[in-house]
Amino acid sequence: MSKFVKEMIISEIESRIGETRDFVVVDSAKLDAITDNNFRLKLHEKGIAALTVKNSLARRAFANAGVEGMEESLQGPSTLVWGGEDIVALSKEMSKWAEEIEDLTIKGGSTEGTSLTSDDVEKLSKSPGRMELIGEIVSRALGPGAQLAGALLGPAGTLAGQIKTISEGEES
Structure with missing residues (x-):
């Protein structure tokens, strides 16, 4: 991939995430197309966005946008999920989906510059x-x-x- 194309992708990621600082990272690579499409449509209905990214480009986009704490989560196949009311609502939604779809795994996330593990996301989903x-x-x-x-x-x-x-x- 040329440097120009990489820069275009990085700027696209930056424009999509905007001012958001709360993310959950999931691995949805094992999902079939129909399940993945239904998953994304249901998230979209709730105001939650999902974007599958190349990790190195996502790291650069996050560095440019000033988002910290995502390095640990961005290993292997990654789908960024953000939106909803707050990080707790996002964690609840992703935990619900991880229970429903066995091939969907939560890898971690970030909130206000603090790195979250998959266990942290699970704990957040149980809080008010x-x-x-x-x-x-x-x-x-x-x-x-x-x-x-x-x-x-x-x-x-x-x-x-x-x-x-x-x-x-x-x-x-």
């Missing part, structure tokens, strides 16, 4: 996602306020009911 954590934080923050409001409104509601009963009794 971004939206789940935000919901948990909000519920914990609102919990004491809700309890305080309930404590204040309880006696006030009782007092209002008694005043209403007394006022209705005076009218009749």
